[in-house]
Amino acid sequence: MIAVLESYQCSKTGDPSDMEDVTVVTESFAAVIDGATNVSGRMIDGSTPGQHASRLVAESIQSLTGHEEIREIIELINRRFIAFYKQYDMFEAVQKKPYLQLSATMMLYSHHHRKVWAIGDAQCMLNGQHVQNQKVVDQITANARALLVEAEQVMGRTQAQIQEDDQSFELIKPLIQSQYQFQNGHPNHPYSYSVINGFHIHEASIVELIVQRDTTILILASDGYPKLEDTLEEMEAFLARSIQEDPLCIRTNKSVKGVTNGRISYDDRSYLSYRSIA
Numbered sequence: 001m002i003a004v005l006e007s008y009q010c011s012k013t014g015d016p017s018d019m020e021d022v023t024v025v026t027e028s029f030a031a032v033i034d035g036a037t038n039v040s041g042r043m044i045d046g047s048t049p050g051q052h053a054s055r056l057v058a059e060s061i062q063s064l065t066g067h068e069e070i071r072e073i074i075e076l077i078n079r080r081f082i083a084f085y086k087q088y089d090m091f092e093a094v095q096k097k098p099y100l101q102l103s104a105t106m107m108l109y110s111h112h113h114r115k116v117w118a119i120g121d122a123q124c125m126l127n128g129q130h131v132q133n134q135k136v137v138d139q140i141t142a143n144a145r146a147l148l149v150e151a152e153q154v155m156g157r158t159q160a161q162i163q164e165d166d167q168s169f170e171l172i173k174p175l176i177q178s179q180y181q182f183q184n185g186h187p188n189h190p191y192s193y194s195v196i197n198g199f200h201i202h203e204a205s206i207v208e209l210i211v212q213r214d215t216t217i218l219i220l221a222s223d224g225y226p227k228l229e230d231t232l233e234e235m236e237a238f239l240a241r242s243i244q245e246d247p248l249c250i251r252t253n254k255s256v257k258g259v260t261n262g263r264i265s266y267d268d269r270s271y272l273s274y275r276s277i278a
Contacts, residue, residue: 026062121138
């Protein structure tokens, strides 16, 4: 079974209704799921595409019996996504314009298989070993935003003014929409990255980690934390220092969003630590 030690979630706005992360714990699985930020501007039945994506993944995990391998799990999730697209008459549109797709990353632990599977850039720590899939496309878009914000400062805007009214995400949005063309592309492509979106994921893009019997504590987290530490308290403290040192998120912690426009952090964050008990 899985014994939860600590669990925490907080949205980037501080409003739980804006949260696009979901954590799931069953007898057999533990997961942190991160729904992608809305770059389409569309809401579907009052929720963002990222909220729908994380919910569908969570519901799929909750329906598992416990013995499934990752390929079977992905197939189940994909069927739910395709059914959603068809229900909302989106199936053709999401293939023509991938940025309209529901998408999410996932860090999933299987107690039966004693494995962690990573799809996308969620994070985990196994006995002090930190694992995260960094995306080249995120570095490009974060650097583009940093350039825009730095240029604004050179032209005379203060940090406080930018924090109050930051248009940089809107300016790089076309670039982020373009990166969706590389979702689940061939692993050899420099801009390719894996994501759950209802369509095929190359098996080579799925990171698989073996959880040894002597592993005592496992930590799963979304990328709303810039660094994983041994405890939630340490991670929250590191995040607070990071925000204080670089609230615009353009230097030490570059991101496509800053702690601006009323946000309390640059992204939603989720944390889950647990023991796996035989």
